[in-house]
Amino acid sequence: MKAVLHDVYGPPEVLRVEETDRPVPAEGEVLVRVHAAGVDPGVWHLTSGLPYLIRAAGFGLRAPKQRIRGLAVSGQVDTVGPGVTRFRPGDEVYGIAAGAFAEYACAKADRLAHRPANLTHAQSAAVPVSxxxxxxxxxxxxxxxxxxxxxxxxxxxxxxxxxxxxxxxxxxxxxxxxxxxxxxxxxxxxxxxxxxxxxxxxxxxxxxxxxxxxxxxxxxxxxxxxxxxxxxxxxxxxxxxxxxxxxxxxxxxxxxxxxxxxxxxxxxLMASEHHADLDTLTGLIESGEVTPVLDRTYPLAEAPQAVNDLMAGRSRGKLVIQVRGD
Missing domain, CATH: 3.40.50.720 (NAD(P)-binding Rossmann-like Domain)
Incomplete structure (x- = not known):
């Protein structure tokens, strides 16, 4: 599969698109066929390795342990790992998946929810972190x-x-x-x-x-x-x-x-990640009380530019990587 990855800390330009192995879901995980992935400040922090405190927190002292970037995801369940009962293949989901800038990403089932019926995948990917x-x-x-x-x-x-x-x-x-x-x-x-x-x-x-x-x-x-x-x-x-x-x-x-x-x-605030808050947001979104503000989308190959644009303040609302069409 294609994915945005890096082996050294640095500016967004260290990110590159390469072929890599498709992940396999472990106990309690779901393999998501990614349609879109949100761009958030956390992507920049984990790409640059700054502040240094995050390296000491377990993300890799000298080089990133998780090579594929991206967190917020919207897509379709491909397969489920052992012990997963909340989802089945074909379900439309959104949530948090480490390594979301890729064609496939694994996510813990308790960090996913059924995505809002009135949103596109690109709009849905704008929700799970922010x-x-x-x-x-x-x-x-x-x-x-x-x-x-x-x-x-x-x-x-x-x-x-x-x-x-x-x-x-x-x-x-x-x-x-x-x-x-x-x-x-x-x-x-x-x-x-x-x-x-x-x-x-x-x-x-x-x-x-x-x-x-x-x-x-x-x-x-x-x-x-x-x-x-x-x-x-x-x-x-x-x-x-x-x-x-x-x-x-x-x-x-x-x-x-x-x-x-x-x-x-x-x-x-140290925000936590759990499907209950996504379920609450789904209700607000489907009722029309909340609508994600999607500024623009980028293809997978332009992930470095998307991260640069975000950190330079060149956005109104959210930026999203479009991996597949809706």
Whole structure:
């Protein structure tokens, strides 16, 4: 089969398409015939080996243990491994599969769900990483209640576009923060207000929110606290400017420690992967309350360009690798 793989850490250009062996599902796994795969910041981190903390976490100190990149997948069940009863060959699924940038990928059955009936495979592949992250940030870490005021910083990105819609579906008043050219997109997703960060400093203390989501940002905690009510909640989702050793995780740790001494809740999010959240998102998608924002697709051979475009901020919503037609 064809797959996007690499043997050394480095920029996206180290990724290449080659023929490799088709994986075989182990106990509790499913072999997915991949139609499309989402492009997420995690792909860049695992390609570059940065921050160095991820290498120590088991992904390979000197070289990547998992040679094939990609996580979010949409496709069709080819075969099931021993012990799998939730799926059978032919089922349309989406979820998390290590090595999704390939014609076939193995996934743990508990990280897959039946994909939404009203989406294409390309749209479905945009959901499994960003959608659950947004859901957990709003519902779990943020403890959102109907009627609360929510500020989504980074509203036009993959996680942000889902967060705006999920917060609205849960009954919040939503303000999205983005650049000038993306304001119309955020309004179309249901945001009650949009702030252009190139013209307005959202941390000037002029407005206060019950919940603030800081997505892939790097603003100091002291400034972000100025956007919160006295007992408001800040949820930090990712962050790309924390240095080569720990990345954005240092700011999340500082937020948690500082929160011990405040009425305000400061939280970092480490999103988990489970089919239950995908099932919840399927319901929201099929009801029309949430729609993945698919910017554009790339063929398998252009995976390096897709990763470059994502990390350079050249996207509105999600980028997807189209492996097969829908």
């Amino acid at each position: 959608g659950p992250t947004a859901l957990q940030a709003v519902r779990d870490a943020g403890r959102l209640k109907p009627g609360q005021r929510v500020l989504v910083i980074g509203a036009a990105g993959g996680v942000g576009t889902f967060a705006v819609q999920i917060a609205k579906a849960l009954g919040a008043h939503v303000t999205g923060v983005c650049s000038t050219g993306k304001a119309d997109l955020i309004r179309s997703l249901g945001a009650d207000e949009v702030i252009d960060h190139t013209r307005t400093d959202v941390t000037d203390g002029g407005r206060r929110y019950d919940l603030v989501l800081d997505i892939a940002g790097n603003r100091p905690l002291a400034l972000l606290r100025r956007t919160l009510t006295l007992d408001g909640t800040l949820v930090i989702v990712g962050g790309e400017n924390g240095g080569r050793w720990t990345g954005g995780s240092g700011r999340q740790v500082r937020a948690l420690l500082l929160s011990l001494f405040l009425r305000q809740r400061l939280r970092g």
